[in-house]
Amino acid sequence: MDESNxxxxxxxxxxxxxxxxxxxxxxxxxxxxxxxxxxxxxLNGMAFKLGSGAVSLLILWAQSRF
Known part of the structure; x- marks a missing residue:
């Protein structure tokens, strides 16, 4: 049996x-x-996400400022 296994x-x-x-x-x-x-x-995906995040931060800053 062991040999078979x-x-x-x-x-x-x-x-x-x-x-x-x-x-x-x-x-x-x-x-x-x-x-x-x-x-x-x-790299393109990372740049896109980074740019998208930066735009989002700018929008949030503008909304809180004005």
């Missing part, structure tokens, strides 16, 4: 290793192609 565990580990290798390879290729686009989108 050990074989199953090894087969499962081998399957997981293949899946992990395949996924890692795919992600590396995707990042090399699209990495700059993702970084640019993140």
């Amino acid at each position: 050990a074989k199953r565990k090894q087969a499962h580990m081998a399957w997981m290793d293949r899946w992990r290798r395949k996924t890692t390879c795919h992600l590396r290729k995707w990042i090399s192609k699209h990495g700059h686009d993702v970084q640019r989108q993140i």
